[in-house]
Amino acid sequence: MVQILREVQEACDWISPEAIDRLQATLGVPRTKIEGVAGFYSFLYLQPRGKYRILFSDNITDRMQGNLTLMERLCSSLWIEPGKVSEDGLVSVDKTSCTGMCDQGPALLVNNLAITRLSEARIDEIAELVRSNTPLAEWPADYFTVDDHIRLPDILLGSQMAPGDALRAAHGRAPSDGLMSSNMRSWREGLPTGLGGPAAMLDEIKRANLRGRGGAGFTTGLKWEACRNAPLKSGQQRFVVCNADEGEPGTFKDRVLLTSYADLVFEGMTAAAYSVGARRGFLYLRGEYRYLLEPLNAVLERRRKDGLLGADILGIPGADFDIEIHLGAGAYVCGEESALIESLEGKRGTPRNRPPFPVTNGYLDQPTIVNNVETFAAAALIALKGGEWYASIGTKHSAGTKVLSVSGDCERPGLYEYPFGVSIRQVLADCGARDTQAVQVSGPSGICVGPAEFDRTIGFEDIPTAGAFTIFDNSRDMFEVARNYVHFFQHESCGFCTPCRVGTALLKNLMDKLHNGCGSPYDFAEIEKMNQLLQSTSHCGLGHTACNPVLDTIEKFRPAYEKRMTRKDFAPAFDLDQALAAARQMTGRDDPGAHIIAEEFGEGSA
Numbered sequence: 001m002v003q004i005l006r007e008v009q010e011a012c013d014w015i016s017p018e019a020i021d022r023l024q025a026t027l028g029v030p031r032t033k034i035e036g037v038a039g040f041y042s043f044l045y046l047q048p049r050g051k052y053r054i055l056f057s058d059n060i061t062d063r064m065q066g067n068l069t070l071m072e073r074l075c076s077s078l079w080i081e082p083g084k085v086s087e088d089g090l091v092s093v094d095k096t097s098c099t100g101m102c103d104q105g106p107a108l109l110v111n112n113l114a115i116t117r118l119s120e121a122r123i124d125e126i127a128e129l130v131r132s133n134t135p136l137a138e139w140p141a142d143y144f145t146v147d148d149h150i151r152l153p154d155i156l157l158g159s160q161m162a163p164g165d166a167l168r169a170a171h172g173r174a175p176s177d178g179l180m181s182s183n184m185r186s187w188r189e190g191l192p193t194g195l196g197g198p199a200a201m202l203d204e205i206k207r208a209n210l211r212g213r214g215g216a217g218f219t220t221g222l223k224w225e226a227c228r229n230a231p232l233k234s235g236q237q238r239f240v241v242c243n244a245d246e247g248e249p250g251t252f253k254d255r256v257l258l259t260s261y262a263d264l265v266f267e268g269m270t271a272a273a274y275s276v277g278a279r280r281g282f283l284y285l286r287g288e289y290r291y292l293l294e295p296l297n298a299v300l301e302r303r304r305k306d307g308l309l310g311a312d313i314l315g316i317p318g319a320d321f322d323i324e325i326h327l328g329a330g331a332y333v334c335g336e337e338s339a340l341i342e343s344l345e346g347k348r349g350t351p352r353n354r355p356p357f358p359v360t361n362g363y364l365d366q367p368t369i370v371n372n373v374e375t376f377a378a379a380a381l382i383a384l385k386g387g388e389w390y391a392s393i394g395t396k397h398s399a400g401t402k403v404l405s406v407s408g409d410c411e412r413p414g415l416y417e418y419p420f421g422v423s424i425r426q427v428l429a430d431c432g433a434r435d436t437q438a439v440q441v442s443g444p445s446g447i448c449v450g451p452a453e454f455d456r457t458i459g460f461e462d463i464p465t466a467g468a469f470t471i472f473d474n475s476r477d478m479f480e481v482a483r484n485y486v487h488f489f490q491h492e493s494c495g496f497c498t499p500c501r502v503g504t505a506l507l508k509n510l511m512d513k514l515h516n517g518c519g520s521p522y523d524f525a526e527i528e529k530m531n532q533l534l535q536s537t538s539h540c541g542l543g544h545t546a547c548n549p550v551l552d553t554i555e556k557f558r559p560a561y562e563k564r565m566t567r568k569d570f571a572p573a574f575d576l577d578q579a580l581a582a583a584r585q586m587t588g589r590d591d592p593g594a595h596i597i598a599e600e601f602g603e604g605s606a
């Protein structure tokens with residue numbers, strides 16, 4: 001359903017009532033269900049949003065690079081208000097959450113296609129292209145260039161594995177010389193010959209001690225084993241799903257892996273399918289990476305032609321597996337694996353109750369493994385070189401390497417791959433960061449690290465991360481960083497459960513109140529109460545972690561909050577006298593008696 005709605009919108013610019021009528025008749029699905037699904041995803045529109053739908057990326061790094069000023073410039077040039085559609089119905093301009101272009105921002109999406117490196121000149125050109133109604137296909141191609149920015153490769157980003165090598169190794173055959181790069185040849189001595197079939201492949205993954213790279217760090221081998229051992233009812237099958245819905249603000253490593261290492265990812269998915277006995281796989285690609293859809297489909301097609309996907313892979317009778325790509329539509333919560341599965345099934349992306357877990361009751365209630373893009377890429381390396389080799393890299397509890405998406409205040413933003421155990425200080429030195437005040441590791445739901453902690457290390461023993469590494473120098477206001485993250489959580493709350501839906505909105509209001517200079521120490525207690533409520537009663541991780549950026553920055557950067565505490569006790573969240581301005585204007589009164597004087601009530605009593 002999500003794919004159909006997305007295609008309707010691509011063809012018609014929005015999902016009109018007439019389109020819904022036709023879908024209802026063709027698919028036999030009730031109108032309310034179609035509208036319910038479309039209404040969930042922020043990139044699907046049930047109202048016209050213009051021929052050009054422009055969304056400015058609004059991550060904290062976009063803010064640091066001046067995205068709001070550029071948005072104002074475009075709006076005033078096009079004579080429209082942010083969030084509205086122009087009177088002639090041509091264009092709308094609004095904000096969206098992080099688009100995964102933090103290393104080359106500020107960025108925007110036009111009809112879901114990313115434009116990076118925005119500048120005043122580029123904004124003026126875009127305004128002209130819109131005004132002249134120039135088809136998107138005729139806009140300058142360099143607008144849409146997205147660079148990889150690989151700064152420090154290791155075993156994964158430095159891999160030159162030829163397509164099929166990992167699968168051959170998994171099946172117990174050495175790669176043919178014709179398919180081996182010079183780099184590969186040097187690996188040959190270490191190649192574990194005769195991994196010998198699905199069970200042995202699973203053993204290698206367990207031996208590698210590979211843990212999920214999406215942040216939670218669950219042991220991959222155990223997940224695959226549970227799926228492999230899950231009983232199948234009649235007509236059921238197993239599924240492999242790659243979670244490429246990287247929406248955590250500050251992370252963009254999956255974008256690069258899918259751009260330049262797609263074979264490695266698909267090879268890892270195929271090895272997983274071989275291991276658990278799955279015949280069908282999905283890549284769930286975030287809507288912000290729409291531009292990758294055709295190139296990735298081309299890679300899949302090539303792999304089918306080369307006998308690496310489809311029926312009898314590598315000529316092994318019965319080794320059937322194929323992958324299709326599903327595109328997300330702007331819902332951060334779909335990065336949660338059960339919400340992702342709901343979305344794959346064509347529903348609203350609401351996280352499921354767990355247990356049961358996807359390994360037994362996943363896609364269409366059938367056994368499913370869901371792993372991150374980087375996890376599958378690592379699995380392909382393990383299939384090729386063996387678990388022991390992989391486990392020897394990194395630390396005792398964090399085997400292998402981690403790819404970090406480095407952005408913010410540094411000279412060389414981009415991807416850095418390190419064996420686990422690297423210190424924050426080392427990463428800062430490598431990327432050319434100076435005068436650093438803080439690093440936000442793993443996005444808003446992660447941890448904010450101050451200078452006293454820069455010797456802490458990346459790894460499951462200390463600071464686990466999905467990959468975001470956002471740097472703030474001493475010129476940055478850490479209160480505003482936290483406020484941006486709180487706005488993000490409020491925007492992305494799926495609204496399913498009341499504590500998160502209401503709690504994130506209240507938290508946002510509290511931070512806005514402080515921003516407006518109406519704060520008091522009372523608000524610290526309110527934030528703590530909100531945290532307890534969200535932690536204990538939210539349905540999923542988004543609600544559980546929504547207060548993290550505020551609590552972390554209060555603890556480590558308290559002066560940034562205290563300077564906003566203009567009163568010692570309770571202060572109203574808004575200015576009552578100011579709120580009555582419209583009434584005074586309507587009644588034509590502006591005499592002293594028409595004003596509220598705060599002192600009359602006593603400070604803090606309003």
Ligand code: SF4
Nearest residue numbers: 495496497500540543
């Ligand atoms: Fe949705 Fe928030 Fe509830 Fe998660 S905690 S299900 S995001 S409302």
